[in-house]
Amino acid sequence: MTSQSSDGSLDGHLALQEWATRHGGSLDGSVQLARDDSRGVHIQVKPDRASAVPRGTCVIKTPLSLTMSYFDAIDYTSLKDPSIESPFSSHGVKLPRGFIDAVGPQETTAFFLMGHYLKGKESFWYPYIRTLPPPGELTTPLYYEGEDLEWLQGTSLYAARQQRLEIWKDKYETDIKALKEWGFNDAERYTWDVYLWASTIIASRAFTAKVLAGVIELSALPEDTISVLLPLVDVTNHRPLARVEWQAGNEKIGLAVMEDTAAGREVGNNYGPRSNEQLMMNYGFCIPENLCDYRVVSLRAPPGSPLYEAKIQQKQAFPETGSKEDQYYVFNVSYPLLAPDTSLEHSIFSPDLFGAVSVLSANDREFETLEITKDGVKIPSAPHGNSRNILASLSQIVIELITHIVKLKSSGQSLQEPRNLKQTHAKIYRDSQVMLSETAIVIAEWTLARARHQNAQALLPDSYLSRIPTDKFSEEATARIKSKLTQSKSLLRKEGELLQFSEVFALLPQEIQGPCRECLRSILSHAKQFIAPSPPENASGPLGYAVLICLLSSIYRSAGSSTEKSQLPPRLARWFDILLDTYQPPPEDVSWVLPDEEDEEMLGAFEEIVETLRRRKPTLFSSVSHLTGDWEGDAWWLSPNWLRWAWMLAEQEVVNVVDDPLQIVTSKSLGSGGPVALSTSPYLYIPQAESP
Template structure:
């Protein structure tokens, strides 16, 4: 290894001096690479174009000595038998350091070294960094750039980060002034914002110092390390590299062959575009590790909020898990175990489980499982209701989010700078994630609405083909649509059976064939009477479902009819009767029950139902009296699912958004 002696570009003079400075302190750069610069990639590391062959994997392209690293260890003047970390002229009171913690100490230490200018030890490194006023993350967007991120989650994320950093800065600078430290006025908010952004975008984990720091002094997190030169290569998702810590240095090793002229990339980890944008100021088009972060806003008195409170009672250590992994992945996301269910490969398990708890009914919440790591509805008979309800709810959210993103960009001109370009990449990536996830959710709901096909491979492919044919042409690239098909076909679904969501008229198909037409005729007769005498009952989906449920329950309770019923219907009705006990008269008369009393009196089918062909019910069965109607109304409210009506058509709509819904009743398969 040697210095980059062939580096003569005057625009890279500072970087050439940085290389020489690192080498003077015991570092090295492979003679197979060079620092280069262009408009699209900026300053980057590149394999020399005139090499006869690729550099092989396991090549160490950069070696940075630990002695030039910058971290909290320098701020405290840490020493161990394996190494020392000098303060280099910035000496904060140790009591202040202990009060504010490693993160703020690192930011103020970087500020102090920057203020030292050319006299500072790290000056050759600091002069190659973006200077205050040159950073491009959304925190530094000017007025002409802000329009490009309106309608996205970036403004809110930026405001929240500023709020947190302002609080930390105010606390740290107040304590520093109280300590009597000189020149506090030079440690400004603007400089703190720059230093915090540099650390956020460039710092490595303290694990890179494991060769020089005693194991007991090496925390798992909280301490960040700046590594001159190693932080120069650009990020590339899935790049095969390794940071290898030694006793005296840290090496950047490529774990794949890199051809002459190709860029040598770093890998910051599976960062999504929001993280890249907020922390580094750029986005990647087609980022395979992109995902959308969802903020649920869980209320304390909600089912999920109560479950979380119970989780903390049972497992106090769960309070350490402050990050909620509520993500929607893009269809190319690579880090999925082979056994991951199809739904979890798009909606993270934490998000999916949270949504099912939020959308579960009372009986499903009896099957709530709370562990230290998970809150979920246990799979079992009847519990797919929460899955369909969750998928329907996230579908409405996906449609709204996607259409709002598009609407907020309608008046934007063509991009004129990198901030605009990366904002556009971010926005388009979010739309792609939304619309891809909507196809997945719609697929699951379509299976629930499919009563004619089974679950064979051919049936699945035919139903999927029909669904994809309805998706508007041109909204998603063909390769993305192909990948979605692969996601659906290659992974098992949490929903194992089709045909569990019924519209009103479809419920009669649960009866034996000879009972279906008479039951429908009877229902239409009841509906006609209700329309004339109790109009609200004839237009309310919950009340209409309740009427059909009453008919099905009475049929089940009829000794003559029960033996003729399919096992699926008998199993479901018995399940409902077990899960929802009939209210007693002593429970009082509520307003809905009074309405049902009026409804039952107006309809009174006992005298004419047999004439419609429903002759298996006795006149005195009371199958449509107020008590049964009220009971069935409660059941319908718990077991209904409101699903989107034509969700793909909404994506094509312009102007005001109108999301139509249709009511379905959940009837589980055996």
């Protein structure tokens, strides 16, 4: 990436081209240096060319003698072919060898560049250094101050900027101390400001050490510590997914285009699949609707949490994972570097992120299936009964996404239109971060909507997406979302597995629907204070679900736990097979007490209501006695122990889903009026039967 010359001319870069040519470098005759306001100085196929530059053409060659790296600082001479004269030379900047050994290759390169910058016109690399952007033109977040810095408030870049400044400042102070201790005469000129500039130039322009593979053994080219500056080649700008090839020779380094490039078109380089945050931090720019964009989610495992314990077990079982960073990402809906068979959910939420959230969202039943491998921790998508974990995980992720949007929009309320290049890129970055979360919500809510929709045939992508205003996303983004929904296979195997209180009755045979519904409605109507604001017929709170589960379990148990004889349909009978096998039924000789005092107090008050109703209105229960059996004491379907068993089961099997997140996404006032109070509704998870 190049800077725009302060005088708006190409003079400096034409001089750079002439210097490179004089030392054996070249631009292919099909291309030329060009400049415009949007792209700055760049390489362009000549507009008057009659045909495209064919694939495989090496358009730029830079001689090894012009590259700048650690190997120049140490006057490296050990080559694969000793007969070839070494192209590496320190050209008058001799750093003490003890200093070089103390600080390492990366810091040595920074101080080496500083040295040649301070030499000015006397430096061998002056024709190159004069084309580099001076500190006042650098646009990375490290150079944001005052009003510009306000544009990063509320973003993860704000904290990342501070962290990098602290790390670099610590390195500089250690390095300059070492330089002085080795008696370097000009150490006082190597200031923090010059170090910051040099380190930024290296971070934004340096190439991997593999470009030197033509003359240096690969074993001596560790990519994480050796960086190489390539004069002339680094004039090329970044173009995501540009098809290029590096040619590492024993005299020159070449950049070849691996696609036909039409006349007048810019020759782009490919910096790799960089997110906008990476582009901003390292290069000082970002790209609207960057296909390779993704957001890093800050997910911490509190000490003692299931995820924390699982990660400890992973490190113990696989020590090599100790240094592995968790890849907690939210991907662009069009992220191109995923395997073709990646599931819908994993194509938006990285497997590491989804796996970690699945552990945090797991109930006791699901946690028994915890899977710990060297690749990560997760609750696997088991054939029967684990869809609840997928849905609970998505619900938690949706809450994080909404929180992220609100935080970004709230922190940007006072921002006006951008007034300079830094603010322009910061706005693109902020907008892209919001869009990542918004499109991710659309994908997550699609899976959740399918789980809540009892008529799967009526829920189609077109009708679902019609709820989003046409001007919300670009036509291209909307088309990609639709393609994702229609072509990617979901982790969710079955639809319609999340049910609200009133919807569960529709699963019952017609002849018992009415009595069951009326019995529960009548009972719960006397306990309105515990289920408000929901009406008794839609008592989807903990108490309503607990009473419902008590009734259904008693019907199931009245058949002697025989699925064939049960008056419940096969789906509910199989469900209770799982529940009674997983959650220990209550004992008859010990009274259970809920661990939460408020919950226990509520159930105690409800029991008093039930006992009063049994004495005064026994007909409320007689309508279902032929289903539950006319039992007494602990065997009665609403006995204290069974009620508590059902309460704890409901807490385990319910999924709390954000109400209408699409409406939140499309709201223009989101984030403009302070904190947003998210409302959620509890849904009971009842798995569908698996196909044979």
